[in-house]
Amino acid sequence: MSFINTFEMSVVRSRGKKFIKKVKKSLPWVEHIINNVETAGDLNIQDVKVKAHRGSICLICRGSRLLCGKPKCPAIIKLRSFLNVRKNVDSLSILGSSPPGVFVGRIGYPYVYAGPLVPPILGDTSLLDAPERWIDKSLEKIIEFRTSLIRGRFRVNVKRPYKTRKFMERTVELALSERPVDTEVKFKKKPSEVFLFDGEVQPMGPSAPLREIDLGNVKADKRIEKAYFDVDLKAEDVTLELYLNGVPVSRIQRAFSIGAFGIAKQRRLVPTRWSITAVDSTISRRLIEEKVKGKNSINEYRVYDLQCLGNVFVILLMPGSWSYEWIEAWHPGTLWNPSTSNIAMGGDWEGYKGRTTYASIGGCYYAVRLAVAEFLAKERRQANVLAMREIRPGFITPLGVWINRESVREAFKKDCKKFNDL
Known part of the structure; x- marks a missing residue:
């Protein structure tokens, strides 16, 4: 059991205080998570602090019993990717090719953290921040893409960003680039050694405050x-x-x-x-x-569908003037329906005149609306649209609203079923 080292698990209280639980070296915590000792040894987590939200089922399960009902533990998959990145970042600087990528946080708005996304590898890294190209990738690969990007961060006032000119100008250059940019980043401290053990948050890579950033040749779009x-x-x-x-x-x-x-x-x-x-x-x-709007209506009923990463997408186009409805159905044991035995449903809609308020179901509504609108625009037609997503237990962790947009786009590329009536 020599591969198991003492580390800390921090349980975050709602008031921001932490309860630190020391896990002794003699307790085979990692072995219980992983199927075998060899795999546990490969993880090599001696330098990582693992956090879990107080009351989280992940704290009780720790990946060993699948208490959440998912077929595999999303937290363990993310931990593995996180550690693969961490072992390549063991200093106060990295040299890598930004896809290009940038990130702007929202916590503390209007004073937020922003900065470049840089993986610890050189070459064509464009795939790492291009959701349009992920629709045929596995869950593990997508998590790997997300966690491989290290976030260099600096504090900035969103309304007066150029008071932080030193970093803003470089970050803007990255955002304008049409191809990966060789980027050297120096940090004030090593990228984060803390991993949030939670299967219900989107995967993200380590982060650290910026000290310096230098860019290679930037070819702007x-x-x-x-x-x-x-x-x-x-x-x-x-x-x-x-x-x-x-x-x-x-x-x-x-x-x-x-x-x-x-x-x-x-x-x-x-x-x-x-x-x-x-x-x-x-x-x-x-x-x-x-x-x-103003175009001729389609003259038949069409059904498009796609299965992707534990999701089923169905889009029904019906004759008539433009209207749009988006519905999600979450199976028991999935992210937004973890503890009931019934399917949970939610949705929102708009008529011909559109919306004046934000959709109650969130950003997925607009992501799918874009996919639908661009399809009808290309066909020069309008329709009544009912788009639906069924989230099954195989969808084990959130990935972002892009999965809705790109899945519906992909569904429209396939042959549809046509009917004369409902």
Whole structure:
């Protein structure tokens, strides 16, 4: 049992205080998590502190009994990827190729943490931050992509970002780039040694406060660069123009989050999570208004479907003027329905005139609306749309709203079933 070292498990209380539980070397905690001693030895977790939320079922289970009902432990999968990255980052600096990627947090808004995303590898890393290319990847691979990106962070006021000019200029350069950028990052301390043992949070890599950042040759995407230097064009108009010019949605979202668009005096950083929904919402609304409404209706009932990573997506297109409804159904034992024996459902909708309030079900509503709107715009048709997602126990951890957008996009690429009536 020599591979098991003493480490700390921190249980976070709601008031921010911590209860530290010392796990003795003689307690084979890791062995109970893993199927065999050899695998446990490979994890080599002696330098990592493991946190769990107080009252979390993960604290009781620790991956050994699958008390959550999932077929495999998402926390263990994320821990393995986290440790693979940590073993390659054991100093105060890294040299790697940013995909490119940037991240803007939301905690403490308007004073947030922002900065570059850099993996500890050189080469073509573009896949690591390109959700449009993940639809055929395994859950383990997607988690690996997410956790491999190390977040260098600096504190910034979203409304006055260039008071932190030293780091902001480099971060903006990354956001404008069309290909991976060799990036050297120096930290004030080593990237985080703390892992949150929780299967219900999105996977993320280690992070550390920035001391310095240096970039290699940056080749800006000319379309985004042009928008960046146009300080008289509204962010909404820029967003649609870039989309119509073929810029991937994830790339638009990245530049949007770092405050690269809009009228000069109105520019500000937007937390990454908010920027994703803002771009999905803006593009889909404009497509609906300008390229869907007013077109002829489809003349048959169509059903498109796709199964992906434990999810089933079904999209029903019906003759009629534009309307849209999105419904999610969560099986027992899944993320948003962990403790009941019945399927939990939620959804929201809009009629021909659209919405005036934020959809109660969240960003997934707008991600799917974009996929639907762009499909109808290409067909030059309008329809009544009912889009549904069934989340089965095989979907073991949240991955982000991109999975909704890209799954529905993929479903529309496949042959549909057509009917004359319901």
